[in-house]
């Protein structure tokens with residue numbers, strides 16, 4: 001089962017990918033997480049990508065992103081299937097992906113800008129295991145991860161001005177993928193404003209058809 005999770009920033013792609021990948025025993029591939037990891041490790045390309053692109057709300061250039069994903073999909077854990085969370089985000093990325101692998105479904109998780117801004121300004125994430133917390137998913141202890149007791153942090157690109165730029169970039173560069181995948185019969189839409197467990201059930205119903 002090879003799935004793509006599409007949708008604006010903060011719509012719940014990572015939250016659902018964490019749950020659905022565990023349920024279907026497939027890999028969770030998040031390009032955003034790959035970029036954050038590289039920057040945290042002090043990798044030159046990763047630091048540059050943060051300073052020039054994602055830290056400002058802009059997309060990392062296609063050639064860098066496509067190269068990273070091609071390598072990632074060759075790894076053992078992707079053999080049973082995967083969820084691409086945040087890739088592709090441009091038509092050239094989608095065309096490059098088509099050349100290397102087949103996709104079963106593209107799940108478009110939809111939410112309004114108001115909900116997104118509210119969610120992202122209050123999102124926290126674990127520095128170690130990357131678990132995502134929010135208003136509806138608070139940790140048991142403030143600032144501490146329930147799973148690994150790691151510290152929770154607020155992402156650099158979750159400031160309101162950067163979120164607005166990410167939404168602008170999404171509308172300009174990523175939204176056209178909805179038509180791209182609709183025309184191929186792969187698109188399925190779910191309401192990202194529903195409760196987390198409802199959305200999970202909706203996605204599983206699509207994947208298990």
Ligand code: AP5
Pocket residue numbers: 008009010011012013014015016030031032033035053054055057058059060061065085086087088089093119120122123124132133134135136137157166192193194195196199
């Ligand atoms: P990335 O990390 O992919 O960020 P994003 O797409 O902007 O998405 P987010 O991770 O912000 O949100 P999400 O949809 O995963 O929501 P979440 O589940 O966390 O990318 C970061 C950057 O890297 C990009 O801006 C770009 O610069 C670069 N990049 C990445 N991929 C790239 C590519 N392919 N090409 C070029 N550049 C690329 O949920 C958000 C919050 O809401 C959480 O607090 C959560 O608890 C809460 N929540 C979720 N669902 C619900 C619900 N149903 N009800 C209530 N609360 C909910």
